[in-house]
Amino acid sequence: MLDEIKKKLGAPADLVAETMDNGFTKMEFCFFPSMCDIKQVKDGILVPFSYRFDPDEFKRMLKADVCFIDAPDPEEWVGMLLKGCALIKYEDRVYSFAAIRKMQQQPEDTEVEASLQGPQSAMTEDLDMNTYLIRLRYNVPTLTIEKLEKGDVSKTRLNILYDRDKVDLNSLEELKKRLDTVHTKLLQAAGQLGMLLGNARFSMFPNTIQSERPDRVAQFLQRGKIAILVDGSRFAVAMPVRFFDFMHAMDDDYEPFWMGRVIILFRYIGMLLSMTLPALYIAVASYNPEFVRVQLAFSIDGSRAAVPYPSFVEVFIMLFMIEALIEASIRLPRFVGSTAATVGGLILGQAAQQAGLVSSIMIIVTSVVAISNFVIPNSSFSYSIRAMKYVFVVAAIFYGMVGVIVTMFLIIVYLCHLRSFGQPYLALFLPSDEQSQKKSGA
Amino acid sequence: MNRYFYYHVLYVGMINVMLFVPHILIKERFDGSVAGILASILIGTFLSIVTIVSMRRFPRMGLPEILHRHFAPYVASPLVALAGLSWLVGAVLVIFSLTQTMGAFLNPEMNEYLFMALMVFAAMFAGSRSSRTVQFACEILVLLSLPLVALIMFKAVSNRQLNWDAIRVVAGHFRDLPSIKVIAAATFFFSGYMSLMLFNRLNPPDFKVRHLWTLPLLGTLFSLFTFFIPIGFHGTVAVEEYIYLWSVTADSMVMKFGFIQRVFFIFLVLYSILSLMFAMNTFHSAMEFFKACSPRYKPQPEQVPVPKINWILCACFGLVAFLYGIWANDEKNQRVTEIWLVCRFSLEIVTMLVVASLAVAAGRKPRASSPARAASPGE
Structure with a gap:
């Protein structure tokens, strides 16, 4: 066994492949110490084989322990090793011992979707941990998990989760159809999978939603959505989505009802402002x-008296500045990040206006646009809104106020036209509708 | 599903402003308009309720399917095409007058055709979507525009400049006999139910329009409001001076607080949304009707992605709208609108007769499950 594995792997330096001899019998043994949990290997293989050795007990252990899996097929060996299993060959039979090293032992804190009083734990970059977190919160027998591997090189493990009583079967079918068409070499992030699934190239709005919060995923499951967990990513991808999901933060459900509604209202106003304000400025x-x-x-x-060029040039200057600033503060290391914000703030603040490059009202517009964009709870949706405002700006350049109105109309129609895995993207559903739909379906 | 029906009733009840209905009514305010409105309340209610009740016999079917089921293709296809044409003309008229209004009040210096291109593009894009999309969009847009409607209504009624005496004087002329033109124009307030001819396809099999009593109520509200408020603002005589009557009326109102001072701009925003909606619905209906001319066509309320034929048909409609824009001016447009209103009125009657008689025929058949339902009022 060892020779074959060494031949296939090219004898890498970090591979331990030895024939062990405890005085009674011999065992071939190989694993990657970097990928395995040494403690488990020690407890599970080394100790029973070395100073506690008892041939009968050792055999019984190999047969009965669920950690040891028969691996007769030489083709599978390399793959198992690369995943972090230890392989042993004892009395001419090969067993694999799953001792995969886990980076995460406990849930992380929320970083992207912070919440004031809701649960603070977020998912980790470990698939099994995430599955545990969701099973913990959505503890019903109908929760179904399907396993899958994607990515020709990365062989990333996926778990598809749904409640089989509540899930919409058409969406599930469409998801499976689309999953079959997904071909990529490296699958590294949930967002990547979401993009590959969601026909993102032809859509201006995200077709799937990502979340790092287990409570949110549990809520999605309870609403009949499907979630996909990707190994190595702390985000779950959920589908089908509706427009309103993107504007919803978990805190809305944890705060008093009317407070939540008011905050949601503000969020929608913020979204509208962030989309249309630059265009309205040009129009006016x-x-x-x-x-x-x-x-x-x-x-x-x-306030525009000192500005020597038409309003849209001004808008483009300021929008570019603010986009660059946002982008810089996301990508920069934290130590430099604050510098960028300070310098940017200085420019966007007084200086540009005093130099006569932009009007002071435009500075207000820019900051309103930026701040109200941050109000949107979902980052991929806020990217969409950031991009949408340029559509409005272009319409306003050519048509003024009418352009803004018509663009608004077109975007609403477009949103209504979108379907996320067969479900309407923007449509109001009242409870009575769903009942009657179910009735007519049955 | 019920509410979707009422969205159509709501925006069609308001779109009349873009089709010169107030102007037509005001012109004859001393000879027959008031009586015409009163008569149209009766006629409109009768037409709509009979048609709606008859449509219950045909679950999940639009007008084209009903016609194709009961008539030979050479009878049904022209009728369907005629209905489609009537929708299309409505769309073209509204797009033209929207362009004119916007050109006159918002961007006077702008090239008219550039403007029209934008409107036509918007109507084309929106109209070519699937029926379900159009319905969803209608809902969102109506909900967005309702606060604006409420604001304008409130501003109008609470205005101190509103002269109630003028309204009373005109209202006193209710004994004069109305002309057919006035009745045709006034029944347009009630025409929202015609959307059922297409959108019935989307309704579940056991669908029933509930709260039918709101139909006459809404229609009466819209008609009285559209007719009397301008009279109250401009006086009994001066009111006939304006073609874009309601634009001028809305400009008579002022908002003391807020970013926008003139109610007129709220009105313009509202009516551009409503007109685009109307154009979307009419383009879509016309498109579906033309597609359904062929008896083999199977209606598909949900189609993603949008098939090419939708784009082609809507592009043709857009071209028609554009050509009309080149040919027409305000005067010609007004005359065409009047003719269209009368034609639409007669088509509505024909539709009602056809649908009702087919419903009765279907009800008489022995296999009909519930004969009690066929005995609807007015048959």
Whole structure:
């Protein structure tokens, strides 16, 4: 066995492959110490084989212990080793011992979807840990888990989770169809899978939702959605999604009802502002100053007095600045990040306006756009909204206020047109509808 | 599913402003408009309720399917095409007058055709979606525009400049006999139910429009509001001076607080949304009707991705709208609108007769499960 494995792997330096001899009998033994949990290997193989050796007990252990799996097929050996199993050959039979090293032993803290008073634990980058976290929160016998591997090189493990009583069968079928078409070499993140599944190239809005919160995934499952856990990613991908899912934060469910509704309302207002405000600025400054109150029109025009170019140039300058600033503060190491924010803040603040490059109202517009964009709880959706505002800006450049209105109309129709795994993306469902739908379906 | 029906009733009840209905009514305010409105309340209610009740006999079927089921293709296809054409003309008229209104009030310096291109594109894109999409979009858009409607209504009724005496004077002329034009125009307030001709396809088999009593109520509200408020603002005589009557009326109102001072701009936003919605629905209905001219066509309310034929048909409609825009001016447009209103009125009657008689025929057949249902009022 050892020679064959060495031949296939090219005898890497980190592979331990030895024939062990305890004085009574011999055993071939190989594993990657870097990928295995040494303690488990020691307790499970080395101790019983060396100073506690008893041939009968050892045999019984190999047969009965669920950790030891028969591995007669030489083709499988390398794959098992690479996953972190230890292989032993004892009395001409090969067994694999799963002693995979786990990085995570306990749930992490939420980082992306923070919550004030909700559960603070988030998923980890370990598939089994994540599955545990979800089973813990959604503890019903109907929770179904299907296993899958994707990625030609990475062989990433996936778990598909759904409640088989509540799941929409059409969506499940469509998901499986799409999963069959997914071909990639390296599958490293949940978002990547979401993109591959969701026809992202043709859609301006995300078709799947990612979440790092087990409580959120449990809620999704309870609502009949399907979740996919990807090994090595702390995010679960859930589908089918609706527009409203992206605007929903878990805190809304944990706070008093009306407080939650008010916050949601603010969030929608924020989303609208972040999408349309730059375009409205262009429309009011260059096309329809009469649209707003006279005093406001004057102050907008007054603040633009020193600016030597049309309003849309100004908008593009400032939007570029703010996008660059946001991008920089995400990517930069934390030590440098604050510097970027300070410098950017200085420029976006007084200096640009005093230099006559942009109007002071435009600075307010920019900050409102940035801040209200942060209000959106889901980051992939907030990317979409960030991109959407340029559509509005372009429409406003050519058509002014009418352009903004028509674009709004088109985006609503487009959102209604989208389907996420067969389910409508933007549509209101009232409880009575769902009942009648079920009735007519039955 | 019920609410989807009422969204259509709501926006069709309001879109009349873009089709010069207030202007037509106001022109004859001293000879027959009031009586016409009163008559149209009766006629409109009768037409809509009889049609709706008859449609219950045909679950999940639109007008094309009903016609194809009972008539030979050479009878059914032209009828379906005619219905489609009537929708299409409505769309073209609304797109034209939206372009004119926006051009006149918002961007006077802009090239008219550039403007029209935007509207046509929006209607094309929206109309070519699937029926379900159109219905979802209708819901969202109606819900978004309702606060604006409420605001304008509130502003109008609570306005101190509103002269109730003028309204009373005109209301006193209810004894004069109305012309057919006035009745045709006034029944348009009730035309929302016609959307059932297409969207009945989406309804579940046991679907029943509930709360039918709201239909006359809503229609009456819309008609009285559209007719009397401008009179109250402009006086009994000056009111006939304006073609874009409601735009001018909305401009008579002021909001003391807020970013926007003139209610007129709220009105413009509202009516551009409503017109686009109307254009979307009419383009879509026309498209579906034309597609259904062939008896072999199978309706598919949910189609993703959008098939090419949708794009092609809607592009043709867009072209028609564009050509009409080149040919028409305000005067011609008004005349065409009046003709269209009368044609639409007669088509509605024909539709009602056809659907009701087919429903009765279907009810008489022995295999009909519940004969009690066929005995609907007015048959």
